[in-house]
Amino acid sequence: MKKNLSIFFLCFLFWQVSAQNIIVCDNCNFTNVSNAISNANTHDTIIVSKGLYKEHDIIIDKPLTLIGEEAIIDADFKGGCFNVIADSVSISGFTINNIKTSYTKDISGIYTFRISNFIFENNTFNNPFFAILIQKSENGIVRNNVINGNAKDEISSGNGIHLWHSNNVEIYGNTISQMRDGIYLEFVKNSNTYKNESRNHVRYGLHFMFSNSNSYQDNIFERNGAGVAVMFSKDIVMTNNIFQYNWGTASYGLLLKEIYDAEISNNTFIQNTIGINAEGSTRVNYFNNIFKSNGWATKITGGCYDNIFYNNDFLNNTFDISYQGRQNGNMFNGNYWSGYTGYDLDKNGVGDVPYRPVKLFSYVVNKTPETIILHRSLFIDIVNFSEKVSPIFTPKELQDFKPVLKRINK
Amino acid sequence: MITIENLHKSFGKLKVLDGLNMSALGEGIFAVLGPNGSGKTTLIKCILGMVIPNSGSIKLNNEEIIGKWIYRKKISYMPQIANFPPNLRVVELIEMIKTLRPQQTKETELIKLFDLEDSLNKKLATLSGGTKQKVNIVLTFMFDSPIIILDEPTTGLDPLSLIELKKLIIAEKSKNKTIIITSHIMSFIEEISDEIVFLLEGNVSFNGTIESLKEETNEGNLEHAIANIIQKSND
């Protein structure tokens, strides 16, 4: 212990003595960033002053702190910007513009490979192909960056923050718009994504693939081509997020595919074509969520087992649930349904008759989407009512036996 | 002055007016008579523009009136059944007709004449048949129109009002007006009218004074004279 401490002090002293500030500006010793880096010692701080720097593919191969003071680096579509291949690198305060689009390579505003202990913060990216691409790295922080993409279609665009085979990365406070995916986590473990705003992306606001034991909370995802997708992952905790205005034929607030043991709680889903689309999801607990004014609040398709919905508010959705397949242990109990018309004679706050959240018309619309324009027609009401009285098409046991009469979450 | 030429009107297959001609009706009181279904009401309604003839012409002072509407300023019409908007008060109804027809009126005089002061603020739905008919009379006679058409004017009237009505008609006649009346009460017709227009099967079968009618049929009594005409046509 004592030995460790003395080594630490030694390092500290060494750093104190050797680390120095290098300034880059138009009439300084260093007029471009690459030069400054190649002449810097490890752990130096490079301060890039106000100005426009036309540079690309800047390699950071030693531990450094880079601080931009209103510095703009324009890669001029000739390549990427920072290529980080050393540990303990911090990049902050830069505006990074015009990253080259490539159909074969993942070119990025900040690129890392096999590093650890990194911090990327307060940077702004305009027109990036990828903005921050982190591969096989760990123990990092990506925070408070602003990423403004210009993506038009999936093929020619990259992702905002993309992690691949990385662990222990915190992603928070970032604002990302108009990329392919806002945030893409692929083979990522033990990471936390929170307080980000991710909107107007061509594909997903947030995309999980093969990433177990992660959580994301307090994010806002809106107007994305396809919403948020969580796929082939275990133990994901999703709380306090807002999913809204995701409209389209294949648009979801949240798309779940092959998910096990997840928790989805305290989220708000507003005006999505489909609030949550669950496919092959097992042992997922949904509670204290608000589903408001969605086309379908939830759509449960094949291969879903033991999903439990409780304490959720279903408010004015066109359809509360679309359901395919057998009961399979999926349950809806103790939720608030704005469509509930039952009564509560014993005044215990729970309706005395069960609520049947699946409507026959929901099936019809599933099959023939154009029929939606007959929604709330008297004829449809009659059809739904007769199905309610004697169910033929909808699973008999799919009911909320304890429908709550007042809103639960406000 | 009303002239009718070759007037045709059928309702579906039923021919009601079949080429009816009527020489000019000038000043005086004309009784339009005829058995049920002979086309009396249709004729009157054609003149008023309520029924639209299939063909023919109706001229008022040598001007064609079919399809026009302004000429009705010159006509006062008293319909057969006095059914008015039930929720209006009498005074409102009178005011309404007055506003619809901005002409000189003399309704106060008439209201007094028919003792209607107490009924003025009642709703029309609450009035008796006779009182309604009196209101009907007021509405008709309050305008000073050169042509007056009365469809069964005596219906439901008490003897006193009937006398007043007759006086009114005579008074209007003295102003050189054309007055057309239909009625089933022959004594009333005999007493009041100058000329008879007798309709049969959609055409005028007799047009002349009561005297000439009696002469022609050799009957001393108008009722019998008319029965005679009808019988002849049946033979």
Add this chain to the structure above:
Amino acid sequence: MIKILKYSFYDLMRSKWSYIYFFFYLFLGFVLLFLNNDLSKSIITLMNVIVVLTPLIGAIFGAMYHYNSKEFVELLLAQPLKRRTIFLGQFLGLSISLTLSLVAGLGIPFLSYGIFMSADIFDFISILIVGGVLTFIFTAISYNIALANEDKIKGIGFAILAWLFTAVIYDGLFLVSLVIFDEYPLEYFALGASVFNPIDLSRILIILKLDISALLGYTGAVLQNFFGTSVGMLITSIMLMLWMFIPLKMIVSKSKKKDF
């Protein structure tokens, strides 16, 4: 025309039916708000009721009023008035008084609940507007029916039938044909079919705002582009106007030819 309108209107405003209609909506408004305790929810239920009920009332009243005011019409016909003046005046008097009962009957409960303070005010207003427009349309349609049928029972029967067809049967046929011809691109058909039914048209106009906007995404581009934009809004509004003016035009031309 204004004069006739005024008198028809006063006449109707004093009839017990206007009060019944008014109190019905007043009652409905309070009950909805009391039971739901939630403005948005009440407004959705309200829409369901309005879209079905105002045409029905318009249809029945339009025909009934025409038959009941037969003598009044005859009185007016003998006056120096154009037929168009008389019938349009009466029609407007009737539809305005019905609309007023609707607006006042629903306005009072919702105002006292504080609708003006809430974001739902626009939805509420558009429901009232649509309710008014539907009243006008169906009053005009049933007026036409009544003009064409001397028999009162028959006329009112046909008017109710017209309502039943547009409110229920049409949608049934519509749904069945959509489901049957599932394989084909149906968007234009769906658009066309909904445009040709004033009840469908008004219903869509409201639910677009209330609750299917999100679902339109599911139907593909044509419907979304049509209903999701102001162009669609404009076209639907124009169609509704046409639905109002064509029967009106027919009232005018029918009344010109009719014998009384």
